[in-house]
Amino acid sequence: MRAVVMSETGGPSVLQLDEVADPEPGEFQVVIRVAACGICGHDQADRMGLTHIPLPAVLGHEVAGEVVAVGGKVRRFAVGDRVAIKQFSTCGACAACLSGDELRCPQKSFNYGGYAEFMAVDEAAVLGIPDDVGFADAAVVACTIGTCYQALTRIGDVRPGETVAVTGAGGGLGLHAIQVARSLGAIPIAVTSSPTKSDELIEIGAAHVVVGGKDAWHELLDLTDGHGVDVVLDNVGAPAVFSGCFRGLRHSGRYVFTGQVTSQPINLYPAFVFGKEATITGSASTLMSSFIASMELVKQKKIRPVTSTFALDDVVGAFAAVDERAVTGRAVLLPGGAA
Incomplete structure (x- = not known):
């Protein structure tokens, strides 16, 4: 599959489109065909080296798309479902997760991998998208x-x-x-x-x-x-x-x-x-309860996501525009074309 790979930190040009192996789902994971992935300030910080993440890396956590494969223990989603994800994956079974305060989960991990054609992610981070909400809009709801x-x-x-x-x-x-x-x-x-x-x-x-x-x-x-x-x-x-x-x-x-x-x-x-x-x-991030409530506000058209879309091939130009504050709302990459 095609993915944007970052092997070093720096300006937008460190983001290079490359061919990498398709992801396989873990037993509690789904694989999503990425239709849209937003560009967040967190991605800018990762790219500039203000955070410390293992390299090479595929950035991107504001993802929406279609489920194309599921792990053996996935229960809430099936192939063909339209879904979006939130920023963090958690275990879904500890006291914090069961109480609805999953950001305190000791196994909490930040989601990476959205700047690609496919992404594997834990089921606990995934939410279904209402039929009348487009992928580009849904991608930015959680973050x-x-x-x-x-x-x-x-x-x-x-x-x-x-x-x-x-x-x-x-x-x-x-x-x-x-x-x-x-x-x-x-x-x-x-x-x-x-x-x-x-x-x-x-x-x-x-x-x-x-x-x-x-x-x-x-x-x-x-x-x-x-x-x-x-x-x-x-x-x-x-x-x-x-x-x-x-x-x-x-x-x-x-x-x-x-x-x-x-x-x-x-x-x-x-x-x-x-x-x-x-x-x-x-306030650090988004609980699933906040994700659900936010998606409902979008479904009810009480909130209109504001996005500017770019092709995955134009990731360098997209980041340059974000750096220059030339983007209205949230910049969104479209790995599969129109969303």
Whole structure:
């Protein structure tokens, strides 16, 4: 089969299309013919060497496609099923998995292999796709929508009527976080460094758009009658963004990190935290329960996945566009053509 193989870290050109052996399913695995695979910030970090993974590697974890083979102990899926996967595989049998908090599974492992024509993955990471949801949309549900859904519900405890500031609002996570917040009955405020994206952000569901970094707090306070926003969902994790948005957080507000796009650390005075009685926390990934809920929101058309598609052969160009922030929403590779 064709696969994008990374033998060294660096720029987009380290991703090379090659022929590799077709995967065989383990006894608890399914093999998926990959119809679509999203390009995530995690993939960028892997490619640039900011993480440490064994090489050579085939990246890609935002996968949707059709089951073409199943292991002997697979019970929930059959050949021909349309499916998508989440970021992590887990055992499905330990106390954490059985309680629905599978991210604490001691056997948790990150899924790789989606930049290829076929991928083997554990059944526990797989979810069926509704008939009227396309592959490109389904591929980004777990990582792009599910991450935001989990951060805003399980971690941020967002309630109807609350204000939610979303940083990196024009990016893959941000465009979907705005929609998730709106679906929860909250009032989303988009925080972006790109003034040209204001109209698009309003169209996708933002109530207001704030352009800026460390000075964003002025406008966040103005938009909330001086109180500050109830929740900040920070997809950027940069010092200037944190400075502006934390100052714009209300008393007893919740600040939730979901990403970090720079290696710079964030510095803060503890007095700012206890004086505001703020909660600073983070959300790491997507539980199956959040995956299911997010897929249902897409099925009900309460959330519209925003994707830009590229052929698998154009993986270098796709990553270059992502690096240059020239992609609207999530870039998605199509190993089999149109999805």
